[in-house]
Amino acid sequence: MLENTPIPILKLKDFLLVSIQIDLHDRMAQQLQQDILERISQTQAKGVLIDISALEMVDSFMGRTLADTARMASTLDAEIVIVGMQPAVAITLVELGLPLGGVRTAINLDEGYELLQESLKEKASEKQGIEEESEEEEADDSGSD
Amino acid sequence: MIVVPIKEESDIVHARAAAKDVARKLGFGLVDQTRISTAVSELARNIYLYAGEGEVHIEEHPDSHRGIRVTFIDNGPGIDDVELALKDGWSSTKAMGKGLPGAKRLTDHMEINTQPGHGTTVTIEKWLAQ
Numbered sequence: 573m574l575e576n577t578p579i580p581i582l583k584l585k586d587f588l589l590v591s592i593q594i595d596l597h598d599r600m601a602q603q604l605q606q607d608i609l610e611r612i613s614q615t616q617a618k619g620v621l622i623d624i625s626a627l628e629m630v631d632s633f634m635g636r637t638l639a640d641t642a643r644m645a646s647t648l649d650a651e652i653v654i655v656g657m658q659p660a661v662a663i664t665l666v667e668l669g670l671p672l673g674g675v676r677t678a679i680n681l682d683e684g685y686e687l688l689q690e691s692l693k694e695k696a697s698e699k700q701g702i703e704e705e706s707e708e709e710e711a712d713d714s715g716s717d
Numbered sequence: 718m719i720v721v722p723i724k725e726e727s728d729i730v731h732a733r734a735a736a737k738d739v740a741r742k743l744g745f746g747l748v749d750q751t752r753i754s755t756a757v758s759e760l761a762r763n764i765y766l767y768a769g770e771g772e773v774h775i776e777e778h779p780d781s782h783r784g785i786r787v788t789f790i791d792n793g794p795g796i797d798d799v800e801l802a803l804k805d806g807w808s809s810t811k812a813m814g815k816g817l818p819g820a821k822r823l824t825d826h827m828e829i830n831t832q833p834g835h836g837t838t839v840t841i842e843k844w845l846a847q
Contacts, residue, residue: 585824595734597727598762629751632815660751665831666764669805717841 579604581611588612588650589681591623601637608641612650619688620645620693621681625656635670642675653677653693657686678716720778723764723791730742732761739775740785744845753785753843756820760789760839763816768793768836784825784844792836799829
């Protein structure tokens, strides 16, 4: 049984907001990952903002946990944006050999929120495009009969 | 010298916090403090993962180089092939294989003394710019 994390996951319209304010040990980081995925599934959230501006270091375990969480969330149709990474943390992560490839990042909460809004709009218009196309195909089919 | 025993997972957090604190007091800038605490985190985790327990010793560099020295001591299984363990992405467990090579890149000096079956001592140093 994993310990509970003292980190609240707040819902804000279509998104979730998580702010990591304390240095997490490994099991707590894993528990947080699980909590986030469960909340996505419960709330059908389309995006998650994870604020790490208070984190003074991200080592290979935390970095991998964040990257994994982002990949897992995307299979639940939710996008994760990591927000507010300190410059010293970014430098160290790359030197460590762990650039967070594939993970979307933003400089602050405002930018992260914009990113999520934009990608939600893009997804909606893509979906609409596909629906229109299939309607056209149906129309073609009925015409050729 | 500060000694942080590593017995459980939360001790990794204690070790990296203590190392950062010492680095700050010795006059390291924020980026170097972060490099040091990250390297300490990786190597303290290695103790926890591979040996189960051990100790982290944090001290001011005693010799000519001004800076910090951190020593990681365990009586675990030792490292069979140090050269291999220093390769990026190689890991004997399902860990990422970033620990040793990553810590080496983040510091100015690393030394590994190990004997299979008799434990491992890893020493890292970060020097203050002269």
